[in-house]
Amino acid sequence: MTAETSEVTYVPDRENTWRFVPKHFAIFLVLMSVWELANRMGLADPLMFPRPTRIAEGMLQIFFLKATVWEHLAATFAKAMGGFIIGTAIGMGLAIGAALHTGFRDYLKPYIILVEAMPRIAVGPIFVGWLGFGYGSAIALAALVCFFGPFVNTMTGLMQIDEESEELFRSCRASKKQIFFKLMVPNAMPLISAGLKLAAAGAFAGALVAEFIQADVGLGVMMRRYVITLNMDYAFSTLLSITVFAFVLFRSIEIMNYRIIYWHSEELMQRKSKRRASEFAGIINKQVSGTGGQ
Amino acid sequence: MSDSLQEAGEAVSKPSATNSDVVIEANALTKAFSEEVIALQGASFKINEGDFISLVGPSGCGKSTLLRLVAGLIEKTSGSVKVRENEVTEPRTDIGMMFQKPVLLEWRTAVENVLLPSELTGKITDEDRSRAIQALHLVGLKDFEFHFPRQLSGGMQQRVALARLLQTGADILLLDEPFGALDEFTRERLNIELMNIVDGTATTSLFVTHNIAEAIFLADEVMVMTPRPGKLARIVEVPFERPRSLELQLTPEFNKIESEVRNILGSYV
Amino acid sequence: MTTTSLEPENTVNKRYVKALRSSVKHIVTFALIIGLWEILGQNGQLNKYILPWPSLIWAQLVDLFFISGIIYYHFYTTLAEATIGFFIGITIGISLAVSAAFSPVFRRYIAPYAVIFSVTPGIAVTPMIIAWFGFGWSSKIALAALVCFFPPFVNTLTALTRTDEDGSDLFRSMGASKRDYFWKLQFPNAIPMIVAGLKLALTGALLGTIVAEFVSATAGVGILMQRFAFKLQIDGSFATLLTMSAMGLMLFTIMEILDYKVVFWKRDSRLLSVSRKRAAKWRRDHGNIPM
Numbered sequence: 001m002t003a004e005t006s007e008v009t010y011v012p013d014r015e016n017t018w019r020f021v022p023k024h025f026a027i028f029l030v031l032m033s034v035w036e037l038a039n040r041m042g043l044a045d046p047l048m049f050p051r052p053t054r055i056a057e058g059m060l061q062i063f064f065l066k067a068t069v070w071e072h073l074a075a076t077f078a079k080a081m082g083g084f085i086i087g088t089a090i091g092m093g094l095a096i097g098a099a100l101h102t103g104f105r106d107y108l109k110p111y112i113i114l115v116e117a118m119p120r121i122a123v124g125p126i127f128v129g130w131l132g133f134g135y136g137s138a139i140a141l142a143a144l145v146c147f148f149g150p151f152v153n154t155m156t157g158l159m160q161i162d163e164e165s166e167e168l169f170r171s172c173r174a175s176k177k178q179i180f181f182k183l184m185v186p187n188a189m190p191l192i193s194a195g196l197k198l199a200a201a202g203a204f205a206g207a208l209v210a211e212f213i214q215a216d217v218g219l220g221v222m223m224r225r226y227v228i229t230l231n232m233d234y235a236f237s238t239l240l241s242i243t244v245f246a247f248v249l250f251r252s253i254e255i256m257n258y259r260i261i262y263w264h265s266e267e268l269m270q271r272k273s274k275r276r277a278s279e280f281a282g283i284i285n286k287q288v289s290g291t292g293g294q
Numbered sequence: 295m296s297d298s299l300q301e302a303g304e305a306v307s308k309p310s311a312t313n314s315d316v317v318i319e320a321n322a323l324t325k326a327f328s329e330e331v332i333a334l335q336g337a338s339f340k341i342n343e344g345d346f347i348s349l350v351g352p353s354g355c356g357k358s359t360l361l362r363l364v365a366g367l368i369e370k371t372s373g374s375v376k377v378r379e380n381e382v383t384e385p386r387t388d389i390g391m392m393f394q395k396p397v398l399l400e401w402r403t404a405v406e407n408v409l410l411p412s413e414l415t416g417k418i419t420d421e422d423r424s425r426a427i428q429a430l431h432l433v434g435l436k437d438f439e440f441h442f443p444r445q446l447s448g449g450m451q452q453r454v455a456l457a458r459l460l461q462t463g464a465d466i467l468l469l470d471e472p473f474g475a476l477d478e479f480t481r482e483r484l485n486i487e488l489m490n491i492v493d494g495t496a497t498t499s500l501f502v503t504h505n506i507a508e509a510i511f512l513a514d515e516v517m518v519m520t521p522r523p524g525k526l527a528r529i530v531e532v533p534f535e536r537p538r539s540l541e542l543q544l545t546p547e548f549n550k551i552e553s554e555v556r557n558i559l560g561s562y563v
Numbered sequence: 564m565t566t567t568s569l570e571p572e573n574t575v576n577k578r579y580v581k582a583l584r585s586s587v588k589h590i591v592t593f594a595l596i597i598g599l600w601e602i603l604g605q606n607g608q609l610n611k612y613i614l615p616w617p618s619l620i621w622a623q624l625v626d627l628f629f630i631s632g633i634i635y636y637h638f639y640t641t642l643a644e645a646t647i648g649f650f651i652g653i654t655i656g657i658s659l660a661v662s663a664a665f666s667p668v669f670r671r672y673i674a675p676y677a678v679i680f681s682v683t684p685g686i687a688v689t690p691m692i693i694a695w696f697g698f699g700w701s702s703k704i705a706l707a708a709l710v711c712f713f714p715p716f717v718n719t720l721t722a723l724t725r726t727d728e729d730g731s732d733l734f735r736s737m738g739a740s741k742r743d744y745f746w747k748l749q750f751p752n753a754i755p756m757i758v759a760g761l762k763l764a765l766t767g768a769l770l771g772t773i774v775a776e777f778v779s780a781t782a783g784v785g786i787l788m789q790r791f792a793f794k795l796q797i798d799g800s801f802a803t804l805l806t807m808s809a810m811g812l813m814l815f816t817i818m819e820i821l822d823y824k825v826v827f828w829k830r831d832s833r834l835l836s837v838s839r840k841r842a843a844k845w846r847r848d849h850g851n852i853p854m
Contacts, residue, residue, distance in 0.1 A: 020671055020672075023672075024672065027672060048695055106585065106588075106589075107588075107589070110593075114808060114812070116815070117808060117811040117814075117815040118804070118807065118808040118811050118812075119766075119769050119770050119773050119807055119808075119811050121686075121770055122773050122785065122804060122807050123804060124777060125777065125788050125792035125793070125800060126788075126792050126797060126800045126801070126804065128792065129792040129793065129795060129797060129800065130797075201682075201684065204684055205684040205686055205687075208684060208686065208687055209686060209774050209777070212689055212690065212774070212777060212778050213777050213778075213789070219687075220687075223687070223690050223691075224690045226690075227690035227691055227693070227694045228690075230694070232691070232694070235690065235691055235694075236691075239683075239687060239688060239691065242683060242684075242687045243679055243682065243683040243687075246682040246683050246684065247678075247679070247682045249682075250682045
């Protein structure tokens with residue numbers, strides 16, 4: 001059971017990236033122009049590689065003029081979100097049980113290894129067979145695909161407390177509940193939120209695959225329809241919307257994580273320090289004036 | 295000479311001490327983790343109220359095991375260990391611990407870390423809060439009360455841990471190489487600060503270290519331990535007056551005790 | 564701090580006894596679950612179109628492997644597609660990462676695309692890949708390569724660009740060339756992360772292949788699975804799923820062994836045997852040097 005704790009997202013040096021925005025933009029424009037020209041000159045099959053202007057036009061159409069994308073976007077979002085919530089709840093529930101109960105962990109282990117090695121997305125057709133083409137199968141698949149990240153990370157996180165911390169709590173006669181909520185949970189938070197990020201990616205992928213297999217509404221369906229009718233410019237526009245959607249989803253989770261694990265950020269720590277100091281000041285002043293009156 | 299050096303095994307106490315002054319008492323205390331691994335074998339000793347005792351010995355001699363047995367964190371295999379005439383079976387409120395690592399919760403500010411013991415035993419009162427602030431001031435952390443551990447240096451983190459120890463209100467302090475991970479200068483300063491805090495109070499301290507000079511400098515008595523299996527070899531008395539200053543370490547009397555301790559350990563190290 | 568002694572023989576035996584006991588426990592639990600499931604099925608408590616019971620699944624497995632034997636064709640197709648895709652993907656991923664690690668300019672200009680790539684699920688392009696490469700094996704390989712290229716890319720790049728100033732100072736003080744620095748320090752240091760990336764990549768390659776097969780294919784375990792499911796032969800689907808899991812487990816185990824063999828210095832259990840081997844080699848090659 002190897003903890004998949006490494007996040008596979010690329011984090012570039014932010015400052016550097018911003019400084020080079022104009023250059024990036026220029027390069028992007030050149031690339032696009034070459035593509036466009038190659039298309040117009042007949043060097044690339046426009047049916048397969050539609051030119052950028054057509055893709056842009058497609059974006060305009062599906063987002064605003066025909067506004068067809070919203071319905072599918074909402075559907076995919078709902079499926080991914082449903083799967084995410086269910087999968088995360090199951091994964092974290094199992095993880096808490098496994099972390100707190102050695103016996104349970106022992107029994108769970110072989111099945112977890114099996115589930116880890118299994119291409120979980122492959123269960124898709126069975127779910128579609130059971131639950132039909134609607135939301136049910138997509139949510140189930142999304143949940144199945146995404147439960148693993150939160151499971152492994154939560155369990156690893158809860159179990160990684162060092163001996164001394166536990167001894168400190170025990171020497172203060174802390175209860176099991178106190179050790180869990182005041183030590184284990186906060187200590188596991190960085191890993192848990194990394195797990196949630198993996199889960200979001202998994203849920204989104206799961207929902208998309210379920211839609212590819214068979215569905216009536218969703219970005220996957222939309223894309224598949226355009227491809228089958230060889231409407232490649234619209235298919236590219238759909239892909240682009242998937243990217244935008246995924247990007248927004250990821251950034252929101254990253255921002256959330258950044259806020260939750262405030263003790264990893266110098267800036268947030270300073271802000272919190274100030275706030276707590278002012279909260280405390282009231283109490284101390286009251287206390288000091290109280291004792292001063294004696 | 296024979297006054298300051300006594301065989302362990304037979305319990306040791308100051309002649310003047312009456313039995314009611316004894317805070318910690320161990321008799322043939324033994325801890326084995328398995329049949330082969332005996333961490334501590336047959337330790338017997340008495341510690342009087344207000345004493346500062348150092349436990350010195352090489353790695354694996356059972357110092358930390360002894361400390362954890364007194365703290366009630368692990369169960370003994372045989373023998374007895376009593377604190378204030380009660381057999382230790384679980385952690386007690388009159389015992390506080392400090393570790394080599396500061397063991398701070400990094401999501402809490404310094405003062406919130408200091409408040410942890412109060413929080414674990416009940417609801418935090420305003421009195422707890424002002425005591426925590428005072429403790430932080432006492433260990434020299436004025437203006438750092440609301441810093442997070444990551445924003446503090448190693449020495450300052452250990453100071454927070456010391457303040458947290460004071461906050462427990464315990465009058466028996468178990469210190470497991472508390473400054474062992476710090477640089478020499480910081481360690482010396484913190485040792486002196488610790489001594490100043492404890493001196494003249496009724497606080498009883500048990501201080502684990504593997505630094506012989508530090509052990510002698512701080513203590514009224516040095517318990518010398520030897521490894522494989524962990525045993526209490528001798529108890530050496532340190533007769534120097536308090537308050538002590540660092541120059542004490544340069545005196546011939548100090549060196550004499552130091553070489554005594556070295557001799558006891560010599561055959562094992 | 565406990566007295567540590569070398570572990571005597573009999574505790575090793577005890578450990579085996581303990582392991583045996585725990586595996587017996589697992590087998591009994593497993594047998595109980597399967598037994599209960601089977602009994603429920605035989606008694607008509609389960610719908611075979613929804614949750615077929617173990618004997619039905621077993622019958623399908625026997626049929627797939629021994630009677631009709633149709634699984635082999637699909638199994639090997641998927642395995643070959645995934646493996647080829649894996650090698651193409653990791654070759655591209657690692658070479659891009661190495662170039663990016665050595666050229667800050669290149670690194671800077673691919674950064675935005677890498678971000679986009681990292682958030683878009685690779686499998687989202689499945690329908691397009693099928694349109695471009697057709698229903699045959701090439702589309703599966705392409706998707707497998709696409710899905711699995713990213714983890715080795717990120718891990719290799721991250722590991723190679725990790726700054727180790729002391730290490731770099733040490734190598735420069737010894738007059739090492741840039742090439743020596745790369746091959747003797749940077750690269751070996753990066754190996755654990757690269758292998759971790761390869762593990763993720765292999766899972767990705769299998770996943771990409773199967774998803775591509777779901778969307779459109781003529782051969783492969785994915786299409787077999789889909790055919791069973793759509794015919795409501797759920798027992799067949801389960802049998803195929805088990806086969807896929809076995810394939811996943813097999814590939815996974817290969818990567819674990821690779822990790823175990825290659826990254827020996829991170830595992831205490833491996834250090835002893837490797838150091839013995841090196842000592843033997845030293846004695847063989849340099850026996851004349853007095854020790």
